[in-house]
Amino acid sequence: MEPAETPSHERSTEIASNLGEVQAAVEHSQKVQSRLVAVSKYKPGSDIMAAYNLGQRHFGENYVQELCEKSAALPADIKWHFIGRLQSNKCKALAGIPNLWAVETIDSAAKAHKMNDAWRNAGNQNQLNVFVQVNTSEEQNKGGVEKSDVESVVQEIIGSCAGLCLKGLMTIGSIEGSQKRPNPDFLALVALRDELKHSIGVDLELSMGMSDDFEHALELGATNVRVGSKIFGARPTKENAQQN
Numbered sequence: 001m002e003p004a005e006t007p008s009h010e011r012s013t014e015i016a017s018n019l020g021e022v023q024a025a026v027e028h029s030q031k032v033q034s035r036l037v038a039v040s041k042y043k044p045g046s047d048i049m050a051a052y053n054l055g056q057r058h059f060g061e062n063y064v065q066e067l068c069e070k071s072a073a074l075p076a077d078i079k080w081h082f083i084g085r086l087q088s089n090k091c092k093a094l095a096g097i098p099n100l101w102a103v104e105t106i107d108s109a110a111k112a113h114k115m116n117d118a119w120r121n122a123g124n125q126n127q128l129n130v131f132v133q134v135n136t137s138e139e140q141n142k143g144g145v146e147k148s149d150v151e152s153v154v155q156e157i158i159g160s161c162a163g164l165c166l167k168g169l170m171t172i173g174s175i176e177g178s179q180k181r182p183n184p185d186f187l188a189l190v191a192l193r194d195e196l197k198h199s200i201g202v203d204l205e206l207s208m209g210m211s212d213d214f215e216h217a218l219e220l221g222a223t224n225v226r227v228g229s230k231i232f233g234a235r236p237t238k239e240n241a242q243q244n
């Protein structure tokens with residue numbers, strides 16, 4: 001491993017303490033077995049290695065180029081989740097990452113097809129896990145499929161994207177919603193999951209909950225939580241991160 005990827009003792013201790021707390025909260029939520037995705041955007045490879053050395057394997061990234069660089073430099077048994085806004089012209093680069101474990105932000109049937117074609121053209125033999133991102137808060141600028149269109153996107157993935165494995169539904173939710181208990185965005189995702197189970201018989205996971213509300217999300221049945229700053233600390237701005 002490059003020296004640059006070796007975390008300092010101090011930093012390792014800090015991440016160990018944070019990660020330990022979050023992992024314990026995820027494990028103790030016995031409602032369902034849930035997966036912790038450590039969100040490492042803007043954070044250096046050495047931070048990822050500190051968490052990796054403690055057994056963490058699922059990591060989430062928002063930017064394709066950053067993910068490509070990190071995945072090339074870091075261990076091959078990391079399970080990467082792409083959680084950023086998905087652009088059609090970036091599907092090919094994503095599909096070139098052999099240990100990409102999931103794309104959590106499929107936001108249209110067209111994008112599902114793009115990702116499916118890219119994944120198969122890259123020669124991957126396994127299926128790529130995907131989550132359909134839902135705009136549960138119905139905000140204009142929020143990414144994700146409108147609730148009324150989710151069933152058709154789900155059907156499209158199951159019916160005609162053989163390279164993809166439909167894993168579940170994902171939401172980010174609104175800032176106002178994240179301050180309410182229960183969080184209405186999480187409730188909306190749970191309700192959609194239940195409807196789809198009833199209407200087309202699929203069992204879907206729920207990716208919801210971030211640093212400030214992952215414990216609440218777990219109580220409502222999240223099976224995949226995406227936690228960044230609670231593990232790695234506050235993030236630098238994009239500009240500062242790029243100077244590193």
Ligand SMILES: *Cc1c(COP(=O)(O)O)cnc(C)c1O
Nearest residue numbers: 039083210211226227228229230
């Ligand atoms: C950045 C990000 C997270 C992690 O946010 P924190 O508040 O730092 O835990 C989770 N999900 C998505 C989609 C993100 O972009």
